[in-house]
Amino acid sequence: MAFIPGTLVCCLSVSPIVMLGCVIVFSLVWASRNRKSASTAPGPFPWPLIGNLASLGKKPHEYLTQLRAKYGDVFQITMGSTPTIVLNGLKTIRSAMIKQAEDFAGRPDFYSFKFIANGNSMGFGDFGPRWKMHRRIAQNSLALFTNKRNNPIEMAIASEADVLTSNLIASDGAPFNPHNEIYLSVGNIICALCFGKRYQRDDEDFTHLIKMNDEFMAFAGAGNPVDIMPWMRHFTKGSFKKFIGILDTMNKFSLKKRQEHLDTYDASQMRDITDALIKATHDIPEEEKEAVGLTNEHILTTVQELIGAGFDTIASSLQWSVLFMATHPDVQEAAHAEIREKVGLRQISFDDIENLPYIEACLFETMRHSCIFPFALPHSTTRDTVLDGHFIRANTLVFVNLWSVNRDPEVFNNPNKFDPSRFLDSQGNVDKTMTDMFLPFGAGRRKCPGEQLARMELFMFFASMIQKCLFKTIPGKKPVIDSKYGLTLKPLDFQVAVSVRQ
Numbered sequence: 381m382a383f384i385p386g387t388l389v390c391c392l393s394v395s396p397i398v399m400l401g402c403v404i405v406f407s408l409v410w411a412s413r414n415r416k417s418a419s420t421a422p423g424p425f426p427w428p429l430i431g432n433l434a435s436l437g438k439k440p441h442e443y444l445t446q447l448r449a450k451y452g453d454v455f456q457i458t459m460g461s462t463p464t465i466v467l468n469g470l471k472t473i474r475s476a477m478i479k480q481a482e483d484f485a486g487r488p489d490f491y492s493f494k495f496i497a498n499g500n501s502m503g504f505g506d507f508g509p510r511w512k513m514h515r516r517i518a519q520n521s522l523a524l525f526t527n528k529r530n531n532p533i534e535m536a537i538a539s540e541a542d543v544l545t546s547n548l549i550a551s552d553g554a555p556f557n558p559h560n561e562i563y564l565s566v567g568n569i570i571c572a573l574c575f576g577k578r579y580q581r582d583d584e585d586f587t588h589l590i591k592m593n594d595e596f597m598a599f600a601g602a603g604n605p606v607d608i609m610p611w612m613r614h615f616t617k618g619s620f621k622k623f624i625g626i627l628d629t630m631n632k633f634s635l636k637k638r639q640e641h642l643d644t645y646d647a648s649q650m651r652d653i654t655d656a657l658i659k660a661t662h663d664i665p666e667e668e669k670e671a672v673g674l675t676n677e678h679i680l681t682t683v684q685e686l687i688g689a690g691f692d693t694i695a696s697s698l699q700w701s702v703l704f705m706a707t708h709p710d711v712q713e714a715a716h717a718e719i720r721e722k723v724g725l726r727q728i729s730f731d732d733i734e735n736l737p738y739i740e741a742c743l744f745e746t747m748r749h750s751c752i753f754p755f756a757l758p759h760s761t762t763r764d765t766v767l768d769g770h771f772i773r774a775n776t777l778v779f780v781n782l783w784s785v786n787r788d789p790e791v792f793n794n795p796n797k798f799d800p801s802r803f804l805d806s807q808g809n810v811d812k813t814m815t816d817m818f819l820p821f822g823a824g825r826r827k828c829p830g831e832q833l834a835r836m837e838l839f840m841f842f843a844s845m846i847q848k849c850l851f852k853t854i855p856g857k858k859p860v861i862d863s864k865y866g867l868t869l870k871p872l873d874f875q876v877a878v879s880v881r882q
């Protein structure tokens with residue numbers, strides 16, 4: 381302790397070079413003290429101001445997975461000036477998320493999170509009584525439209541899948557990037573669910589919303605400069621302003637929809653999630669909401685995050701599935717043969733999932749291989765805790781390295797290979813022990829509330845595409861199977877040739 385002020389006093393009477401040296405020594409000592417006070421976990425040495433940022437590279441999930449071999453399942457890095465715990469491997473992640481669920485259920489107090497959903501977000505909001513009530517409302521509203529058998533959203537997905545496959549086939553074998561068609565179809569399902577409305581492909585509001593959501597995901601990755609190095613705000617004003625602009629557009633779109641719903645609301649007829657949320661504002665007594673600090677604005681804004689969370693995730697997973705099918709023709713043929721045999725040409729329903737294990741295995745493998753959320757969403761500790769023998773202080777930033785689980789060679793033989801059969805048992809049924817070996821929707825308190833909807837959409841869109849379309853790579857131009865890093869891992873832009881299945 382005495383060393384630091386003493387060093388600074390000395391510096392005042394010596395040359396600038398020595399002074400600079402003293403500042404560096406001070407920063408190094410400060411960084412290492414800061415680091416030690418956050419946890420006792422091992423990890424690489426952090427540089428002043430930038431910590432370990434310079435080493436992360438363009439694929440932080442791959443770099444941090446490599447560090448696991450050296451430092452173990454719980455290690456510490458420093459993101460800018462923020463000490464960060466990285467959790468690796470299924471066993472440790474399960475222990476933290478499930479056995480010590482409340483200890484790890486927090487969200488960091490990131491600068492950018494204050495602007496998402498006007499600071500009223502549930503998904504980016506910290507753990508506590510307000511979050512618990514907010515999460516229950518969001519979950520119940522979603523369940524109302526997605527959990528029942530033969531629900532209206534299943535029919536909406538079936539007819540949107542028809543539009544999607546027809547539009548893909550219309551490209552008639554010419555080099556074609558399926559991104560927009562997939563995004564518009566999936567966007568239409570979340571809009572049907574949230575606002576009870578399906579949009580035309582060329583609707584200006586709708587296409588703008590979809591573009592904005594795409595840009596939001598690119599900006600909101602784990603490791604945003606303004607979040608981990610708050611002083612960077614002064615240097616990144618332009619891009620942060622753009623981020624605020626994106627959020628503003630998303631806000632305006634849902635505010636317009638909210639007003640239309642309030643004007644025509646009828647408590648006896650729940651048309652969609654916006655109605656269900658309006659109902660929740662009426663049904664939950666004011667004292668109960670006040671006691672936890674939840675306002676009607678929090679509740680009504682939930683629709684924005686369901687749109688944000690519920691469509692880029694599914695759309696990028698479907699994009700990955702098309703890319704994997706085009707580049708693995710043998711897998712695509714086996715998937716198509718299963719549908720031809722078990723379903724034929726009739727429309728796919730969600731019940732078909734019971735009879736299409738290979739299709740389901742293709743989806744599990746797509747989720748494992750693409751790993752769209754390599755770090756889930758950033759977590760933080762809610763109290764001082766100990767994990768795998770390492771002390772971790774309250775309010776420490778935590779990255780849940782799901783990539784380390786999906787690509788663990790101890791669990792998945794030849795993990796870099798796309799191979800759906802790893803999820804089938806010797807009878808050709810989906811092998812539950814293998815599907816339990818990874819956590820595409822996270823685990824514990826923060827587990828994705830949209831899992832049921834996601835599974836239904838992924839299955840119905842994917843099975844319909846495989847039933848009707850044949851995806852091929854462009855001769856002489858095999859697509860690169862690689863991702864761009866943001867909040868989600870999306871495939872690099874690619875083109876395929878789509879033709880109709882005879």
Ligand code: HEM
Binds near residue numbers: 833
């Ligand atoms: C392929 C599709 C999807 C995947 C792989 C996925 C995965 C995830 C993951 C990994 C998390 C973070 C868990 C954590 O922080 O530990 C998450 C959170 C969340 N997801 Fe999903 N998700 C998908 C689709 C959806 C859909 C369709 C919705 C809603 C319509 C949704 C709504 C949410 C929300 C609101 C959260 C925040 C939960 C909270 O903080 O309590 N997701 N999801």
